[in-house]
Amino acid sequence: MDNLKTNKILAAFLLAGLLAMGGGKIAEILVPHEELAENAYPIEIKEVAGIGDSNASSNKGPEPILALLASADVQAGMKLAKKCTACHEFSADGKNKTGPMLWNIVDASMGMKDGFQYSDALTKMEGQWDYSSLNAFLYKPKAYIKGTKMNFAGLKKPTDRANMIAYLRSLAETPVALPSQEQIDAEKSEIN
Ligand code: HEC
Structure with a gap:
């Protein structure tokens, strides 16, 4: 020096x-x-x-979406699914990739796709991927399942989640029923 x-x-x-x-x-x-x-x-x-997120509602968790499902746009959901295809396949003969295949996921048991190595966190989850759990998970995966290995920030816009879930619903031979008015009302009083 x-x-x-x-x-x-x-x-x-x-x-x-x-x-x-x-x-x-x-x-x-x-x-x-x-x-x-x-x-x-x-x-x-x-x-x-x-x-968190820059919008004010970020700490309140996901907004209800059941009411949005009936009028949700499946095509828009399909476009949004581009955010997922790096890790997921959606077709009936889809394979597991970084994430499990997602055909027939609505109302399926959590963490049960054949041959996929789930995280301990997701393996421990009991229950089904119904509209509400999908809403919460897709809003912020790591908040809904602490320790999940799904590295995805989440879909913050309620219409995006509704469109995405409507698309997921369509990926089945017999899509499950849309929520009833009672379920919609119950969700609203639960979340708000
Ligand atoms: C960076 C990769 C990645 C992206 C992007 C991603 N996922 Fe995932 N996803 C995963 C992984 C990995 C798991 C398994 C998580 C675990 O075991 O904790 C998973 C799990 C899931 C599950 C639970 C499946 C089951 O069988 O229990 C759903 C539902 C899901 N993802 C939906 C989506 C949707 C919808 C999108 C796009 C909006 C998306 N994911 C984007 C990697 C990803």
Whole structure:
């Protein structure tokens, strides 16, 4: 290392030392209090927003979607499924890839596709992929099943989830029934 460089580094250390010793005083001169306050807050807000989602409803969980299913757009759901095809196949003779094949998934038992190695977290889940559990899972997979190995952020828009689930419903020889009015009402009072 040449001398000039060494000197510069020494100077930097000295300055740092002085700043540390001079403490508040120098800091006050260099960075007035008001400016500090201004800087601190936006950073905090940004971090909080980064963890969740920028929209205000992100902490409330998924909005109800049963009412949207009857009028959902299966074609739009099929287009959305491009987000899934890196990991999933959808056809009746589809194979397991990074994720299990998804033909006949609505009302199927969770974690039961033949020959797929599920995570412990999903294996432990009991129950079915009905409309509500699919709504919750697709909203934020890692929140609904902590420890799932499905690396997908989620579909935040209720219409996207409804279209996606309507498409999944269509992937069966006999698609399961659409939700009844009672189920729609029950879901609304449960979630809201
Ligand atoms: C990056 C890969 C990846 C993407 C993208 C992805 N998935 Fe998955 N998915 C997985 C994996 C891996 C699992 C198994 C999770 C486990 O075992 O914890 C899974 C599991 C599932 C299950 C549960 C299946 C069962 O048999 O229990 C459903 C339903 C599902 N995914 C739907 C979707 C949909 C719909 C999309 C697109 C909107 C999607 N996934 C996008 C990798 C992915």
